[in-house]
Amino acid sequence: MxxxxxxxxxxCSLIEFISRQTKNDRKDVIEYLGEDLERIYDYEDVFHCEPIEKVADDFINRNNIPTGEFDNISTCKYNVPDYWEIGEVFERLIEDNYSEKEVFDGIREVYSSWLAEKILNFNSDLYYQSREYLTECYKDGEIIIS
Structure with a gap:
């Protein structure tokens, strides 16, 4: 890719934004979005012209995404990375492990993975690690300790 x-x-950034707004796990937001996931991907250039708050609100309402109880922000003891930073972490992880044809499978699999849970623990420094390191962890199925 x-x-x-x-x-x-x-x-990926919009998934993160919607997740924070609705307090849903990222993998659940992907399920709620359904076919709109492909619509977001295909028309990113159009959606990007609008404020992300408006785009997120439109998709939350369009897909009846309920308010959940997942909250990894309020438990964070340190600076919370913004949704663009986390979107980039997930973008790179998907890019490095899936082809263009597999992008939607990649989105679903990466966000449902054990590593997504670890990355989204903002009390750790895992989301700051290099893309190469995260890719190796993903492929190995565990956090690599050197």
């Missing part, structure tokens, strides 16, 4: 895929970056 091409590096710096803008459509994937925006899609």
């Amino acid at each position: 091409d590096k710096n895929n803008n459509s994937l970056f925006y899609t």
Whole structure:
């Protein structure tokens, strides 16, 4: 897959934003979005022209995404990375492990993985690690300790 895929970056960032707004786990937001996940990816250039708050609100209402109880923000003891930063972490992880044809499988699999849970623990520094390190952890199925 091409590096710096803008459509994937925006899609992952929007998933993060919606998750924070609705207090749902990211993998659940993906399920609620259903076919709109592909719509977001395909029309990122159009959606990106609007404020992300408006786009998120439209998709939350369109897909009746309920308020959940997942909250990894209020438990964070340190600076919370913004949704663009976390979107980039997930974009890179998907890019490095899936082809362009597999992008939607990649989105679903990465966000449902054990590593997503670890990355989203903002009390750790895992989301700051290099893309190469995260890819190796993902492939190995565990946190690599050197």
